[in-house]
Amino acid sequence: MALLHAKQVTKAELDAQLKSQREWAGDIFIPPFGVIQRNIFDESIAGRAVKQYLSAQLINVDAASGGGVAHEGIGRRREKETLEQIRAASDIVDVIGSYLPLKRAGANFVTLCPFHKEKTPSFNVNPHRQIFHCFGCHKGGDVFSFVQEYENLTFTEAVRRLAERARIPLEFETDPAQQRNRFLKETLLQIHEQITQRWQAALANDAAGQIARDYLEKRGVSDEAVKLFRLGYAPEAWDDTVNWAKSKAYELPVVEQAGLVLRKEGSDHYYDRFRGRLIFPICDEQGRVIGFSARVLSGDEKAAKYVNSPETPVFTKGKVLFALDKARRAMLDRGFAIVCEGQLDTIACHMGGVCNAVAPQGTALTAEHSRILKRYVDEVVLCFDSDSAGRNAAIRALDDLLASGLAIRVASVPAPHDPDSFIKQSGDAAFQQLIERAEGFFDFYLNHLCATNDVAQDKGRMAVVRAMGEALHKTGDAVLADTYAQKTAQRLGVLAEAVRAEFKKLPAPRRAEGVTEAPAGTPEPQVRPSTQEFWLLKLLLLDDELPEWASAHLDLDWVQHAVVRQVISARLTARPDGLRPAVTALLAELDDATARSLVTEAVSEQREIPNRNQQLADIVKRLRDQFVDRQSARLAHRMSQPDAPDSERIELLKQQQALRQLKKQPLVPRDPNPAS
Template sequence: RWRIGYAPESWDACLNWARARKIPEALLETAGLVVRTDDGRVYDRFRDRLMFSICDEQGRVVAFSGRILTADKEQAKYVNSPETPIFQKGKLLFALDKARRAIIEAKFAVVCEGQVDTIACHEAGLEHVVAPQGTALTEHHARILKRYADEVVLMFDADTAGQNAAMRSAEPLLAAGLVIRVATLPGEHDPDSFLKANGVEPLQEIITAAPGFFTFYLERLTKLHDARTDRGKLQIAQQIVEWIAKVPHAVLRASQLQQTAMKLGVPESALQQELRQYRQRDRTVATPAETTAPAEDPGHPAETLLLQLMLTDERVVPLVQQQLAADWLSTGTAAELMRKVLRLHAAAAWNGHTSLLGADASDEAHRLVTRLLEEKRPAPERIPAAAGDCLAALKRAALERQFQAIKLRLAQPGLSGNEVTALQQQILDLRRNLDHIPRLSVWRSAKP
């Protein structure tokens, strides 16, 4: 089920295996399985390690993580695959392929720190658990989780590093509009050790009782600053207001302000004033481009066509579910409706276009769905090809956005030599990927 294996204590076991099957060294290098030295020598990346297979949302192995089996402190505990054309660690969550349905059913996801904790939770019956791949949660991770649930429970290690990781992970989750809770384990436990010591029911109780992020953060701040003093109250208020400002929902902001006011014993109006002052300072230091209200993202034309095909041909939805990456979509109406279709399909609740037109559907969504159902569409035998063209166009657009973002990053001053080299390598990888995607007019395949 987990495809766990072992990399032998050898510098060329993988190389010899590939040579016997006439697999080119260059392909192994591109896949991150071997390392090439400056003088041209090649050796296995993973040696004498317990190997975890890293899968994408469709369950396809795209990378590996190797855990050390000795107590040698001079070696890294984990060695992970480098980023490759099919693996970007900031866009992949470990075990999501196994957790998707459970997340939808539970209506929330639990995020752990690593593979061992996640596997232990799944084997104990907690199957709505995932983990980032050797990195803090990113905006891409947050958007992926938003496709399946509106709430996330962070369950990181109880040590300082784990709690700091929870803080770093909260920002992209808040920005995505997700509700966050934080499950804190007792002592020095991680989820795996806690399960071994106490079993699954106590862990389930901790998850169920996990407080909201702002309750967790407020408790953390009151341990660092004395809330009985004016100085302590001011420090707590200033720090928590910075986080409240990141919450996109007015109702949740109001709730957090009320909670903080009660904890500090100050009027809520005082915290509201602090929030207004913080936002004013934030606007003052922002550049003109940052203070300009962003225009609504109309999305890529391929999103609208692909949504039409999903609404009118039952073959298209599973195809899109299998092939579409979360970061290929914009924030436009067509993209949001596609996300809803995919959530419903994953939960076996997709019953055609009427599933999108409930009481919570916006007027804009109603108008778009109605228009797409009335417009001409490709002949039935051409629909799979049209859907494939749309997916290719969306993938190309996403890669081109990444390409431009990296070029902007390269133009920033103060980058180290290693950072420049890594960014240049990412550009080369993106160019290779783009070369394999044809430039298609997504409307060409749509003509009836």
């Protein structure tokens, strides 16, 4: 099938083709998300053949859907098949066990819940059902929802993460270009991992690596930190990496794409990018090495202090935060992130027990960095050097951080220190106090503006007011703006009304692209279902034979709890193949977190249920009788109303008597088509 230069076939265009064409002369490509496309070079798709093809593939043309051709067969089926393939390749015990220490408890596994603080393990992993459930905080789901929750990802990102782990391509197309791109990325990641191991060994064992070992000892970097951050040493030779790549049968142009070697201008000769330097591997959020930052160790004043990887198919510096893979759990636990200027400052923080520290990689903080941070935390503490460069770095981060909606504080490290030297001189506890006492960004910014402008002059005061107003306006927070209008006025000795008036002259604020605000508030806690309704749900989920009986005898109106009713309805609904959804499929269909939690709780409890058929019948009958009692009470209430006419009372009394008789009757199959 042709995949290049595809364009969407609209309903109008398809109709025109159906009227005018009578011969097949083209092909159709169905991508995974339901839009039919065709080769732009072929303008003679035959109407009859197209119509037959669409009919054979269960395709509907819906004019109201925006003019495209909606596919209900292959595209959706392929998508579901791929998800099931990823699920089958991602055993939940293996996946969760890669994050948490699991301990076997009977047929299941348990551990301390990562989503709330507890002392006794209540987090349960069920290998048979491939689900997890916490009996403490009631979070539950399948392997996709665990990765989504633990990694703080969207569902799509969680699917991609597991697909990469299982080496399953998400692209449904057989586009050779996409396949080549995917293979290239896998090769580059492999090269990065192997050269990292080589440089680690050079640092640990080679005589030439002594200069790097001496430097790390001088900087107080522990052996544990060297191992954790996988630090290495790139030998001084110009062709060490070149020769290594040849020995591994890697094509040098591919190694060049990895950013490890450079081609000599005007020739086919290559030489090493990183030579005689301390190597800091840069990892993605999964901990895979995607690039390097290398510090000079010699006294060569002409050499750049740091050499960084160029941007490659696997590395974009504006989208990477150093140590994020090691810091993200602590960021989630503590609720804020510390942003340092460089790798050594970040490593020093982690050595001092401040494990929620990260650093931008070879660039100032960007909107993408802010978006990444916002996924994990709502607050950022900037911890830069105390000199003017450090203050300017904090201010350069202003636009994107404020526009992201992140709360910002600034920890000012006393001169002449940077975070690394401060920790070494004053200790871990002093640094943690420094972080705890970090001032709000706008207090820091107001102090900075007043120190760098002549506030004794009108021009200087106006510069302070305008700069504060522009910064506050980016937050879109009217209360914050009013608070700092008063503080700015007090600091400058002017009227607060005058400052507010200047603030109002500024244009409307703009949020950073791709950044969304967090929803206000949290969902209301759900009322627990009754014991009977919970056990009804449990029985129907645990036993694949019971749903057939229940679908014939249970009226969903008898179930009061809305979420239980929703889940049971989904469980009892037969698919086109006549089968009912299994627990894993049910979890995939449920968007509501409460519904997923009830499902996982119901199937995670390990109590044996004897006489399941009889228990189900007893529960359904009790639910029916309770429904009858509620209806009878409603009728009695209406009959007691003074405005109820006698004719209505007589009719209501008949209904009440019929309900009393119903309670005396055994359960019988419901009429699937009751008269209206």
